[in-house]
Amino acid sequence: MPNAVRMHDEQAAFLSLEALVWRGAPVCPHCGESSRLGRLSGLSTPIGMWKCYACRKPFTVRHGTIFQNSHVPMHVWLQALYLLTATGERVSSQRLGQILGVSVRTAWHLKTKISAGLESAKELPGSWLGESAMKRVLREPFPDSPAPLQPGQAVCKARYERFLAATAGAAQHLDDTIFLAALNKLLRSRGAGADPASEMLEQQLELSLFDESAGGEGGADDEGLR
């Protein structure tokens, strides 16, 4: 489906972000190269990874955004943002965690980062929505696959089904425009001039949140987070 953001799994989320940010013309965030670039697709390569053959550095479309260095998968970020914006409802951390299959602490962390990112976003030109490559959000059932689902895919499917049920049950009309505007703001909310110290602090905070929920008894809370 062209011009629609998809968020049922990690691959779909990255392809959607790439279309939104690069519009078919990827650019190396390190050196600005736009032609000698290649998508990395090894079995152990994280989804969304590219390599620049000019400066030899890897990058993803998340570089320079609040999503950079996050241990939370991109499709989980997108689903969280959708639930928090497009439904027009107040969603508690508990409820968000239940839907996304993450701990309450992780859900709280997502909410906090999203609201801080939206507040710090620069004012955007009013016309961007008209020019955006993405006009709406695709909310169709998880795609059928001829092969049995891998464990990671099964987790994605279960999460996406909870997400669809939650959006279908939203009291108000879903507004994709609000979600797209918020996503666009978040993608621009932290530019290249980010303060390295606060960035490192944020990273540590996020790591500590995940260390806690990934090990020991709390582990079952965070299904499918890499």
Ligand SMILES: [Zn+2]
């Ligand atoms: Zn480069």
